[in-house]
Structure formats: C-alpha cells, structure tokens
Amino acid sequence: MSVSKFRSGLVLAAVAVSALTVTACNSGARRPRLAYEERPVEQLYNTGYQRIQSRRWSDAIDYFQEVERQHPYSEWSRRAILMQIYAYYQDNHYQEAIAAADRFIALFPGNPSAPYAYYMKAICNFEQITDVGRDQGYAQAALTGLRDVARRYPGTSYAIDATVKMDMVNDQLAGKEMAIGRYYQRANQPLAALNRYKTVIDNPAYQRTSHTPEALYRLVEVNLALGLKDEAMRNGSVLGYNYPGSVWYSEAYALLSEQAAAPEVAPTAQRESWLRRLIPG
Incomplete structure (x- = not known):
C-alpha cells in the first residue's frame, strides 16, 4: 500500500476555533523575516490569519512567529x-509542523487544543509514508503517534480518525514484510522468507490486513519447497477456512492437490466485489 497525501478536515478543527479576527489591517510586503517592530497583537495575528486565508503559508508563519x-x-x-x-x-x-506541535504540548499540555497538536504530529508522519520498497521509519513514527492519540483521547474525532489510519499504516507495514519475504523467496532463501510471512500471520495487527491471504499462500509454497507437507497443509487449511473465495486459496488448493495433499474444503466461487460491479473490468 502506498499511503497518498491526505488532507483531513480535522486539521482545521482546533485552528478554526482559535482563528479569531478582531480588527482588519493592511497587508504588508513579503519579507524573509519580519523586522522587530512593536505592534498591537491583534494586528499581527489578524494579518497572519489573512495570509492563511490567501494560502500564503510562509507569510502567515512570519506573522504568527512575531505574535509568539x-x-x-x-x-x-x-x-x-x-x-x-x-x-x-x-x-x-x-x-517544522512537528516542532511547533511539540512546543505547544510543552507549553500548554492540559489545554483543550492539545489533542490537535498530538494528532498533527501523527498526521505529519503519516503523510510522509513512502512505498513499501523504501524505509518505513515514517510509518513506524506515524503508528506510534496515532496510537498515542487513540490512547490519550478515546471517543474523540481525533481518536476515531487515528484508529482508521492505524489500520492503513498496519497494512503498509505488513506489505513491507511481504515485499521482503518475496525477495528472499526469489533469492532462494526460504527460511528468511518464511519468517517474514509468519510475521504477517502472527502479528494481531497485521492479521486484519489485506496481505494475510497471500501470506498464508506463500507459507504453503515455502513449506512445500522445504518438504514440510504437513505444515503446508495446515497453512492451506487455515487459508481455506478464513478465505474460501480468495484467489490465493484457489492457487494454494491447486498446489496442494498436485502433492496429493488438498484440503477438505474446496475453493468457493469468488464473489464479485462492489467495485467491479460498479466499474466492470
């Protein structure tokens, strides 16, 4: 899975509450850093907010930093x-967003907007997740942050969204394990591949991902290659019991049948997905 850039409506939730404009002011010219000039706080803040509305992010940051x-x-x-x-x-x-969130948490740990800061830390890592062929450091950091949000603020909209994204990140991390396992399998290192596939099967968080059926099938393949027919049969039976209509079970059933070790349960017809019904082919 490659997690695409996501702009959640939640990112504005706390900001919208705090975005209080008091007086209007004239917009100033863009400059790398505002020169220190004591001005009414309302003027600084509202100018920054106007820059936000105009999507002039760097300008806005200058004014908000001056407020601070x-x-x-x-x-x-x-x-x-x-x-x-x-x-x-x-x-x-x-x-920089994560650093600002950390600063807010350090200064205002009990503030009602603290959940937003924790949530944004997690989201910033979530949106930097790359494809499974690369290092998954951001995925691990995102998962840690999302778990923290769900644990600290159960029942909130932040926790609900964090729980959904945790499933997405776990799918990504399981996909990474599968990619490494397939690499080892192609390189004729079956034991190393076996360990990767078992990680997907044994990790409760990965068991609910889309990679579980393939992981079971790959275990059938690898165990047969190692001459462990009974273990291959066991994996095939688990695959058939949980995913009888999966294409992976059909493949596993055919493979085991060649070894006279077919499971008792034959594959069922694969149900047509709702997406395929909407978009044929």
Whole structure:
C-alpha cells in the first residue's frame, strides 16, 4: 500500500476555533523575516490569519512567529502556535509542523487544543509514508503517534480518525514484510522468507490486513519447497477456512492437490466485489 497525501478536515478543527479576527489591517510586503517592530497583537495575528486565508503559508508563519515572539505565554501566543502548525503542514514543512506541535504540548499540555497538536504530529508522519520498497521509519513514527492519540483521547474525532489510519499504516507495514519475504523467496532463501510471512500471520495487527491471504499462500509454497507437507497443509487449511473465495486459496488448493495433499474444503466461487460491479473490468 502506498499511503497518498491526505488532507483531513480535522486539521482545521482546533485552528478554526482559535482563528479569531478582531480588527482588519493592511497587508504588508513579503519579507524573509519580519523586522522587530512593536505592534498591537491583534494586528499581527489578524494579518497572519489573512495570509492563511490567501494560502500564503510562509507569510502567515512570519506573522504568527512575531505574535509568539512579542507576546510569549499569552492567549494570543497559544493561538499563534496552533496556526503555525497548520500553516507549516499546509506548506508541506512537516518537521517544522512537528516542532511547533511539540512546543505547544510543552507549553500548554492540559489545554483543550492539545489533542490537535498530538494528532498533527501523527498526521505529519503519516503523510510522509513512502512505498513499501523504501524505509518505513515514517510509518513506524506515524503508528506510534496515532496510537498515542487513540490512547490519550478515546471517543474523540481525533481518536476515531487515528484508529482508521492505524489500520492503513498496519497494512503498509505488513506489505513491507511481504515485499521482503518475496525477495528472499526469489533469492532462494526460504527460511528468511518464511519468517517474514509468519510475521504477517502472527502479528494481531497485521492479521486484519489485506496481505494475510497471500501470506498464508506463500507459507504453503515455502513449506512445500522445504518438504514440510504437513505444515503446508495446515497453512492451506487455515487459508481455506478464513478465505474460501480468495484467489490465493484457489492457487494454494491447486498446489496442494498436485502433492496429493488438498484440503477438505474446496475453493468457493469468488464473489464479485462492489467495485467491479460498479466499474466492470
């Protein structure tokens, strides 16, 4: 699985509450860093918010950083950090967004907006997940963060969304195990392949992923190659019991039949998926 870029409506949830405009102000010219000039906090904040609305993320960050610099530990500073998290995230500056979230958590750990900061840390890692052929460090970091959100804030919209994404990340990590297993199998290293496929079968979080049927089938293949017919039959039976209509079971059944070790349960007709009914072919 390759997790595509995701812009959840939740990323705006806490920000929308804190995005309070008080007075209008004239927009200033873009500059790398705002020169220090003491200005009303409302003017700084509202200018930053106007930049957010115009999707001028870097400009917005400059103004919100100035709010934080000139009015530290204030209510305005709290709001400004939240807005920086959002602006950095929208500008694909994920590490800076995570740093801002960490800063908010350190300064305001018990604030009602803390769940948003924890959630955004996880989402920033989630959106950097790459295909299974690459290192899965971001996937592991995302999974840790999402679990933290679900544990800290059960029943919230953040926890619900985190739970859904945890399943997606587990599918990604299981896919990585399968890719490595197939590599070892092609390289004629059956024991190494066996261990990878077993990881998918034995890990409760991976058992619910889309890779489980193939993992069972690959165990049938590898065990037959190793001469372990009884173990191959056992894996085939588990595959047939849980996924009787799977194409992987049909393949496993045919393979075991060649060895006179076919499971008792024959493959059932594969049900046509709802997607195939909507989009034939």
